[in-house]
Amino acid sequence: MSEDGSAGSWKEVYRLHLSTDETWFHPKIRWSQIAGAGISPSATMQIRFTATDDAPAGTVEAAIDGVIVSTFLCDPVAAGDLNCNGSVGFDDINPFVALLVMG
C-alpha cells in the first residue's frame, strides 16, 4: 500500500503464501496492519498487488476478484478512538481526517 502512490512510498502490508492449485482466499487486512506498516490514511491511498514465484521461477497466475473497503466499529466502542487501540490520542487524528475527507 502507499499513501500517495509515489515512487518509494510502497510498503508491504500483507503477504499470502500459496503452494499449488490453491482456491480463492478472502484475506482481511485490518487497520492495525496498515498502521503497523507506517501508512496513514489519505484520500490518495493506493493498493497494489504483486504475484511472484520462488526460484526456480515458473508460471505465475493470480487474480483479484474484488476488493472491499469497509469501516468497522471498535469493540467496545469508545468515542473518538478511531484507530481502535482502546484509547483516544494523537494517533486518532489521521483516521479522523480520513473520515472527513472520504465523507
Ligand SMILES: [Ca+2]
Ligand atoms: Ca485510539
